[in-house]
Amino acid sequence: MFRAIIKQLWNRKRSNISVAIELVCVFCLVWYIVDYLFVFAYNCNIPNTRDIRHTWKVNLGIFPEGTPQYSAEEDEPEALLANFNRLLQILNNYPGVEAVGVCDLGSTPETGYINGERFRSATDTACLAWGQNIALLPTEDFFRVFGYTSGEGQVAVSTSDFDWSGANPAVLSRSMAQALFPDGNAMGREFCPVRNASMIYRVVGVIDDIKRFEFQRVQMAYYLPLRLTADVLSRDGEWSIRNLVIMVRSKASIPDNVFREAFRKEMTDALQIGNFYLKSIVSFSKIKDDTTAEFGIANAIRVRIYLMAFFLLNILLCVMGTFWYRINLRRSEIGLRKALGSTSRNIRNLFFLEGLILLAAAAIMAMVVELQFVKADLIETLGQDRSDSTVCLPDQTALRFLITNAITAAILATIILAAIWLPAKRAASVPPVEALRDE
Amino acid sequence: MNKQYLKQAWNLLRQEKFFSSIYILGTGLSITVVMVLSIVLYVRLANIYPETNRDRILVVQNAVENYEEGGFSSSRLSIQLIETVFQPLESAEAVTATIxxxxxxxxxxxxxxxxxxxxxxxxxxxxxxxxxxxxxxxxxxxxxxxxxxxxxxxxxxxxxxxxxxxxxxxxxxxxxxxxxxxxxxxxxxxxxxxxxxxxxxxxxxxxxxVPDYKGTFGRSGSLGKMTAFILAPSTNEVGRVKEEALDRFHRYASQYEEESPSIVGQPDRHWQSTLRTFSTSEPDFTKALLQYGFIFLILLLVPAISLSGMADSRMERRLAEMGVRRAFGAPRSSLMGQVFSENFLFTLLGGGVGLLFSYLLVLLSRSWIMGLGKEFAGNVPDGVEVVLTPAMLLNMPVFGIALLVCFLLNLLSAMIPAWKVSHQEIVYSLNT
Incomplete structure (x- = not known):
């Protein structure tokens, strides 16, 4: 049967060649997209301790000078600090709020901001790590707002679990602790910036890893305390109040839109303290979506999925069209086979096999073409950081090549079978007498 | 003669409904995708209210300072730079600075x-x-x-x-x-x-x-927070305005040898300015155009190969007819003409379907599709509807592009079948 099919394919090489060329092209293009989506999906599945469900960024405004609501007195640093603390207290007391956190603007999760530095272990100069700096107010609970966990059992942690009182305390993310102190025991150890060895930080805790964005890999991070005093809070000071971001976690039992509406309604007046007023409350899910869109990732994914659908539809129509024609030309053969005892199923399988053999041939050629792209280093790996030595599955080129090609082949096989199914069914249902008479 | 071909094609189309609908769908699909991309580019590049002067506007978005000891700063422009370099331009009709x-x-x-x-x-x-x-x-x-x-x-x-x-x-x-x-x-x-x-x-x-609109970054006072738009009196004079602007900038920059401020190849024409993402290097415009060309080509070529295969199968069935025509003295060119015009009917039908469908797609996806292909896409602010006016979609340039795309697709998909049919040995053709 196999040989017969090969012979059939050879006899109709003219139309088969155009189908095969089309298959090779589409195979390569679909593979390129599958590969991108594979890496994307892989990254999205890397666990992230930061849980942004039911979390909100509370945006405050400050009445500008000269407006009726403005009070010069309230703009004094002491008053600013007192008002800010009162505001946090009110937030903490709000019934729908589970936890309140404060961090500096550059540490806001799910935004484009990032700052950080390269560190080394204080004792071993070979142990290096670049980490993102996250500066948080230790008196509020940043960790609980984002559901941070720690250790084997993924126990929930709270900011107050750590001792932020000493000189330069730091909490490390697990991967950063591992990089700086490979022996596995980081607690109480010291590390310093590569560019400034006299600035010594002491590890007061290790927590689970975060990802900066869902579609990226683990981001090493270190958490430092923010020290808020009246003199650093003044408008022109190092830490203008505008640089602080307030976030809250709402109770999971309250639906998000209900919480937002209630919060806006009930807190607008309550949060008008001194020169502060409530501007808006935005969910971190929204911030995340906006950042994904801004970085062009949302569009990159959409466009790739649409293009893939386009290519697959092309293949569907191409195979359907050519096989419809082919089956019509071979009605007498089908009639003869049926007369000799083939069932409709046998005949359908014959055409299915024909399509799959064509696909197999195309797949081999396509893989040769793809290899050239891989060799020329034209294949992008989302989230790859070449300075990071951690090896993930997407970095294992050969394995990834096999997996993504297998996925591509499976997708195309499904499409081809679907395309052949309709014309083959029609052909197989023709009574043999009628088919034979066509001659 | 052509009318005869079209009549014949129409009848064929009705006889082979299944095959014809697959063929027309395939064409429509291809045209849809190409037209979606074309409409996005049209809206991004053409003269559209209130940017109806896009074809004679020059844009300067950012500047860089490259320091002698290494390192650089880059930002938007300062008002000082715009006031001393661009606003005095003699050849320009108007120059505006915005934040x-x-x-x-x-x-x-x-x-x-x-x-x-x-x-x-x-x-x-x-x-x-x-x-x-x-x-x-x-x-x-x-x-x-x-x-x-x-x-x-x-x-x-x-x-x-x-x-x-x-x-x-x-x-x-x-x-x-x-x-x-x-x-x-x-x-x-x-x-x-x-x-x-x-x-x-x-x-x-x-x-x-803006409280500190005069504020500058960097050292020469060239970096700030403004964007400059220069309007040339007419499209022909854009080049002249750009030359004068560059000349004035060079004279300005020569005062600051240590900071060596640069506007990295700007002022840009509008289309160039849409390709500029990073402030420190000039985008490779030729490469960007080639990339777009390549994408268009792929989007046309992939369906063209499959359409070509289908058209080829169709022609195979009609070899005998072609053989008879050749035997009675029809020249090859007229056979090729027949295949092309027959096929064009199919392509046009598909094109019509495709264009309508592409409007639908653009309208449905308008909240994000305009950011297509941008490195950093601007987010639509909360509660804002992206409005597409009929004039942006239904206009001569878009129809023209659609027709051109149909023509190209037809050429790509009918070329091989037409060649094969008209160059087959007459005896062979007659024998099928």
């Missing part, structure tokens, strides 16, 4: 008698802005030069905002509260769609209201 992104800002309007706040987008502009861009004033006029110079709180607002705030557009001289500050309204303009991102706003106010 479109005021750091970390969120703007809210406080409607009277309500504790609600409405988010709005604000542009900070000067008086030349209204000449460079063609806003249609429905009521009132732009703020005056005197208002601008003295930094008075005065605003031009969009029609929709005026209606929402006051229920009418006749609001010149009325007051409104923006971020708790009171602004006098000087005029109302027709709404701007978010697709013209650079001019999109609901409120336009003098940039002299």
């Amino acid at each position: 479109s992104y005021h750091e970390g800002e969120e703007n809210y309007v406080q409607p009277e008698g309500s504790s609600d706040q409405w988010p709005v987008t604000v542009q900070y502009v000067d008086t030349a802005y209204w000449r460079v861009f063609s806003f249609r004033f429905l009521h009132g006029q732009p703020f005056s030069g005197a208002d601008f110079r003295s930094g008075i709180r005065v605003a031009v607002i969009a029609e929709s905002l005026a209606k929402r705030l006051f229920g009418t557009i006749e609001v010149r001289g009325q007051y409104m509260s923006l971020n708790f500050e009171t602004y006098r309204i000087s005029g109302v303009v027709k709404d701007v769609s978010f697709v013209t991102e650079r001019t999109y706003a609901q409120i336009w106010v003098p940039y002299t209201l």
Whole structure:
């Protein structure tokens, strides 16, 4: 049967060649997209301790000078600090709020901001790590707002679990602790910036890893305390109040839109303290979506999925069209086979096999073409950081090549079978007498 | 003769309904995708309200300082740079400086008698802005030069905002509260769609209201927070204006040898400015054009191969007919002509379907599709509908592109079958 099919394919090489060329092209293009989506999906599945469900960024405004609501007195640093603390207290007391956190603007999760530095272990100069700096107010609970966990059992942690009182305390993310102190025991150890060895930080805790964005890999991070005093809070000071971001976690039992509406309604007046007023409350899910869109990732994914659908539809129509024609030309053969005892199923399988053999041939050629792209280093790996030595599955080129090609082949096989199914069914249902008479 | 071909093709189409519909669907699919991309590019590049002068506008978005000891700073332009280099340009019709992104800002309007706040987008502009861009004033006029110079709180607002705030557009001289500050309204303009991102706003106010609009970064005082738009008197004179601008900039830059400020190849024409993502290096425009060309080619070629295969199968069935025509003396060219015109009927039908479908797709996905292919896409602000006017979609250039695409696709898909049919041995053809 196999040989017969090969012979059939050879006899109709003219139309088969155009189908095969089309298959090779589409195979390569679909593979390129599958590969991108594979890496994307892989990254999205890397666990992230930061849980942004039911979390909100509370945006405050400050009445500008000269407006009726403005009070010069309230703009004094002491008053600013007192008002800010009162505001946090009110937030903490709000019934729908589970936890309140404060961090500096550059540490806001799910935004484009990032700052950080390269560190080394204080004792071993070979142990290096670049980490993102996250500066948080230790008196509020940043960790609980984002559901941070720690250790084997993924126990929930709270900011107050750590001792932020000493000189330069730091909490490390697990991967950063591992990089700086490979022996596995980081607690109480010291590390310093590569560019400034006299600035010594002491590890007061290790927590689970975060990802900066869902579609990226683990981001090493270190958490430092923010020290808020009246003199650093003044408008022109190092830490203008505008640089602080307030976030809250709402109770999971309250639906998000209900919480937002209630919060806006009930807190607008309550949060008008001194020169502060409530501007808006935005969910971190929204911030995340906006950042994904801004970085062009949302569009990159959409466009790739649409293009893939386009290519697959092309293949569907191409195979359907050519096989419809082919089956019509071979009605007498089908009639003869049926007369000799083939069932409709046998005949359908014959055409299915024909399509799959064509696909197999195309797949081999396509893989040769793809290899050239891989060799020329034209294949992008989302989230790859070449300075990071951690090896993930997407970095294992050969394995990834096999997996993504297998996925591509499976997708195309499904499409081809679907395309052949309709014309083959029609052909197989023709009574043999009628088919034979066509001659 | 051609009419005869088309009649014949029409009859064939009706005889082979299944096959024909697959063929037309395939064509339609291809045209849909190419047209979606074309419409996006058209909206991004063509003259569209209020940026109706895009073909004679030059844009300078950012500048860099490269320091002798290594390192660089880059940012938007300072007002000093714009005032000394671009505003005195003799060949330009008008030069405007704008601040479109005021750091970390969120703007809210406080409607009277309500504790609600409405988010709005604000542009900070000067008086030349209204000449460079063609806003249609429905009521009132732009703020005056005197208002601008003295930094008075005065605003031009969009029609929709005026209606929402006051229920009418006749609001010149009325007051409104923006971020708790009171602004006098000087005029109302027709709404701007978010697709013209650079001019999109609901409120336009003098940039002299931005507290530190004169602030500079870096060392030479060239870096700041402004964008410059230069309007040339006509499309032909854009090159001349650019030359003068470059010349003036070189003279300016020569004062600062240590900082060596640069505007990295700008001023850009509008289409070039849309390709500029990073401030420190000039984009490779040829490469970008080649990339777009390559994408168009792939989008046409993939369906063309499959269509070509299908057309080939169809022609195989009609070899005998072609053989007879050849035997009676029809030249090859006329056979090829027949195949092409027959096929063109199919392609045109598919093209019509495809164009309609592409409108549908663009309308359905308008909230994101305009950011297609951009490295950093601007987010549509909360609650803002991206408006596509009929004029953006139904116009001669778009129809023209659609027809051209049909023609190209037809050429690509019918070429091989036509060649094969007309060059087959007559005896062979007759024998099939």
